[in-house]
Amino acid sequence: MNKKIAIIGSGFSALSASCYLAKNGNSVSVFEKNDTVGGRCRQLKKEGFTFDIGPSWYWMPDVFDTFFADFDKKTSDYYQLDKLSPAYKIFFKDEVITIGDTLDKICEEFDRIEPGSSIALKKFISKAQTHYDIAINKVVLKPGVSPFELVTKETVSRVDQFFKTISGDVRKHFKNPKLISTLEFPVLFLGAKPSSTPSFYSFMNYADFGLGTWHPKGGMYEIIKAMKTLAKSLGVTIHTNSPVSKINVTNKKATSIVVNDKTLEFDIVLSGADYHHSETLLDQQYRQYSEKYWSKKTFAPSSLLFYIGFDKKLKNIQHHNLFFDTNFETHAEDIYDNPKWPKDPLFYANFPSETDASMAPKGCETGFFLIPIAPGIEDTPQLRVQYFDIIMKRFENLTRQNVTNNIIFKESFCVKDFIKEYNSYKGNAYGMANTLLQTAFLRPKLKSKKINNLYFTGQLTVPGPGVPPALISGKLVAELITKHHKN
Ligand SMILES: Cc1cc2nc3c(=O)[nH]c(=O)nc-3n(C[C@H](O)[C@H](O)[C@H](O)COP(=O)(O)OP(=O)(O)OC[C@H]3O[C@@H](n4cnc5c(N)ncnc54)[C@H](O)[C@@H]3O)c2cc1C
Helix, strand or coil: CCCCCEEEEEHHHHHHHHHHHHHHCEEEECCCCCCCCCCCEEEEEECCCCCCCCCCCCCCCCHHHHHHHHHCCCCHHHCEEEEECCCCCECCCEEEECCCCCCHHHHHHHHHCCCCHHHHHHHCCCHHHHHHHHHHHHHHHCHHHHHHHCCCHHCCCCCHHHHHHHHHHHHHHCHHHHHHHHHHHHHHHHCCCHHHHHHHHHHHHHHHHHHHCCECCCHHHHHHHHHHHHHHHHEEEEECCCCEEEEEEECCCCEEEEEEEEEEEECEEECCCHHHHHHCCCCCCCCCCCHHHHHHHHCCCCCEEEEEEEEECCCCCCEEEECCCCHHHHHHHHHHHCCCCCCCCEEEEEEEEHHHHHHHHCCCEEEEEEEEEECCCCCCHHHHHHHHHHHHHHHHHHHHHCCHHHHEEEEEEEEHHHHHHCCCCCHHHCCCCCCCCCCHHHHHCCCCCCCCCCEEEECCCEECCCCCCCHHHHHHHHHHHHCCCCC
């Protein structure tokens, strides 16, 4: 293949696709609207503090290894990866659960909370491991072209796992509400309620308890830096500050894109920007999905985020911390069923400087706080302040310390920023959820049905939200392009 290919956006999926397509001999140009690459995974550096703006959980290390191995590289060629021990802490109203770095340690913790529960846990994780092997080695590697892709010996014998839910499954085996919340947490990465997520997705529990939580020294942005270096070494040209404002089409063929008022011609166009936005770059008749289609889909939450520099080390925290001291069902209703600001939100906080001294000045702490909220809801400075106060009070109580007087600076990011920075549909943080009706061939397609040489990748298409799926999405679309455009 020797095609001139334009890629819109520079998130994980776009960078991944750029590497595979360049390796196959194409001339690849990436156009990113922002001044740095990485999409949702950018970096904020301020007064000696380093923040990952978006993703912070490095799960499924095998997927990253496979990506770099496809180019005869190793992750260690680019960044140092450390397994976190413990993986994370969960704060409940009256108790803290610590998730260790091995299944044995986690079993001990489960038995402490509910004697004997480790027996059920081992069985649950063993089944989750089987699901992981099928999902990662078979299901997610399919391009979502046809329903028959899902029909394999392994999936047919587990068809019930697509119709039962994680929530039901967990409750069948565990009675303690804290253990139930602990086991339901990983599927939140898929963007929907556990009661709307098929049991098959318990493979996320294996990713969590089986494979563990890792940290690239220097933060998640190190992965982006690695991919940029790799892409450039393969000959990819990267243009930042280059928003694409139009995809021109003639006779069902994308002929050119408009970037900063210049028209640039290409053989193939691939968009790694949010799918909904990408289609708005086309004239109406070339769009595949209507506004009504998008409005009916279940989107992953948006988020209210705070990036905070503290002038001291904080106590009683780990690198990753979940604050599950309020009712998750009520918060989930406020995200999915009746979108509004949650009264008592759950939240998540990470302090990468707990395990990685390079992330903060000496004696200081880098803090990232996240409240999941419904996409598209009102976002005002007053609401941001109100919710900052709510979570800081809870944080201080649960970790038994005062921190508000130790804040050097704080920055926030919410619905309006997701729209402005990433052209995100309704300000979603991480794409379209993986529910039964939004899985595999039921998701928006990698290839346009209306334009022969236009493709899409990223968290709104297959396989779905998250960094590992984005890496896979880039590979899948590159394979599809290669298959369709062999010389
Ligand atoms: C706060 C937050 C926390 C998260 N936590 C985790 C986590 O811990 N672990 C995990 O695995 N995943 C996590 N995720 C999800 C993960 O970050 C995403 O699924 C993934 O990064 C999406 O990559 P992508 O390639 O689909 O798109 P994006 O990263 O959104 O990239 C799209 C790019 O397109 C650009 N663009 C848009 N419009 C145009 C245009 N017209 N012209 C040019 N460029 C354009 C955007 O600027 C952006 O750079 C998190 C996401 C967020 C937001």
